[in-house]
Amino acid sequence: MEWKQRLSSVAVMTGPSSAASGIEAFIRDLPKVELHVHLEGSMQPGTLLELAAKHRVDAVPDSLEAIRNWYAFRDFPHFIEVYLASVQTLCDEEDFARLTADTAARLAAQNVRYAEVHVSLYNHLMRGVPARVVFDGIEHARREAEREHGIRLRWIPDFPGDFGVETGEETLDAVLKDGPESVVGFGVGSVEVSREPFTDLFARARAAGLRSLPHAGENGGPERVWEALDLLRAERIGHGIDSMRDPRLVERLREAGIPIDVSPTSNLRTRAVEVIDEHPLPRMMEAGLLVTLNTDDPPMFGTDLLNEYRVAHGMGLDADALAALARNGVAASFLDEAAKRDMTAEIDAVLARFR
Numbered sequence: 379m380e381w382k383q384r385l386s387s388v389a390v391m392t393g394p395s396s397a398a399s400g401i402e403a404f405i406r407d408l409p410k411v412e413l414h415v416h417l418e419g420s421m422q423p424g425t426l427l428e429l430a431a432k433h434r435v436d437a438v439p440d441s442l443e444a445i446r447n448w449y450a451f452r453d454f455p456h457f458i459e460v461y462l463a464s465v466q467t468l469c470d471e472e473d474f475a476r477l478t479a480d481t482a483a484r485l486a487a488q489n490v491r492y493a494e495v496h497v498s499l500y501n502h503l504m505r506g507v508p509a510r511v512v513f514d515g516i517e518h519a520r521r522e523a524e525r526e527h528g529i530r531l532r533w534i535p536d537f538p539g540d541f542g543v544e545t546g547e548e549t550l551d552a553v554l555k556d557g558p559e560s561v562v563g564f565g566v567g568s569v570e571v572s573r574e575p576f577t578d579l580f581a582r583a584r585a586a587g588l589r590s591l592p593h594a595g596e597n598g599g600p601e602r603v604w605e606a607l608d609l610l611r612a613e614r615i616g617h618g619i620d621s622m623r624d625p626r627l628v629e630r631l632r633e634a635g636i637p638i639d640v641s642p643t644s645n646l647r648t649r650a651v652e653v654i655d656e657h658p659l660p661r662m663m664e665a666g667l668l669v670t671l672n673t674d675d676p677p678m679f680g681t682d683l684l685n686e687y688r689v690a691h692g693m694g695l696d697a698d699a700l701a702a703l704a705r706n707g708v709a710a711s712f713l714d715e716a717a718k719r720d721m722t723a724e725i726d727a728v729l730a731r732f733r
């Protein structure tokens with residue numbers, strides 16, 4: 379029963395201790411999916427340094443230590459400020475390919491088999507980087523990664539909602555013109571504003587076959603989640619933790635079986651929650667919500683997906699609950715049904731061996 383004990387250190391990657399090695403191996407062996415991770419927020423500090431030097435981006439600190447300090451976020455808007463600065467280091471096709479290759483290799487090394495990756499497309503368009511440059515770079519690396527590691531990646535281009543609906547229109551136009559078939563959805567992120575102005579935009583995205591995958595209720599309150607459901611017809615909710623403040627909303631999400639991408643360490647590091655013990659993940663699961671476990675922006679938050687499973691375990695979730703999170707991820711993904719069946723069976727087998 380040692381795996382039921384709470385682990386003390388949850389905010390930062392700790393690696394296995396001998397007492398936790400059973401659960402550590404279990405977490406490693408679980409086949410996993412990532413449904414909420416930002417490509418640009420997956421840049422390792424070393425890559426960030428090199429690209430900042432390559433393109434002379436002054437807004438980025440010039441040492442690893444300074445970058446680590448830079449990643450101490452005062453609040454969510456401060457996180458977004460740092461995110462926007464680091465995104466400026468991505469300029470040419472090679473930069474996008476390199477970031478994608480590294481991200482895919484790191485995911486594969488954690489036994490992540492499939493990922494739906496947010497791409498902050500508008501943040502590149504606004505700097506004059508053409509959508510073709512972004513898509514050519516990430517597609518080249520996506521195909522290579524699939525050959526080399528067997529991992530499958532799909533894309534969710536998005537735009538910062540606080541920049542206004544016109545930026546969303548421009549982003550969607552670029553996706554519909556230049557986006558590859560591996561684009562599965564369309565998203566909105568950044569500082570959380572009302573989703574109401576994006577109603578027609580998301581209707582257009584859905585009509586073009588894109589899934590509606592907005593961030594909502596990360597820190598903007600339950601009303602943003604209602605809007606995401608009723609106006610944007612969201613198929614999944616990015617973060618959604620504020621839903622727990624509204625019992626009617628919880629009931630709606632539960633009844634409709636809408637998956638929620640939860641990222642505990644992200645919420646802690648952007649100070650959406652004060653302390654990890656107050657994170658609603660266990661309550662969300664108890665309430666019967668279809669919760670998945672994700673990293674959001676792993677190096678910026680000092681985490682990765684293995685660590686998120688450790689953190690969830692530290693919140694009192696046992697191996698059965700961790701396996702349920704992994705199964706939920708598969709169910710909430712846009713994988714084909716055969717792949718879903720295979721992965722679910724493999725999760726069940728890993729759980730049976732653990733028991």
Ligand code: HPA
Nearest residue numbers: 416419567568593674675
């Ligand atoms: N929320 C909103 N926008 C973002 C995030 C996030 O967690 N990460 C990168 N862009």
Ligand code: ZN
Nearest residue numbers: 567593616674
């Ligand atoms: Zn996010």
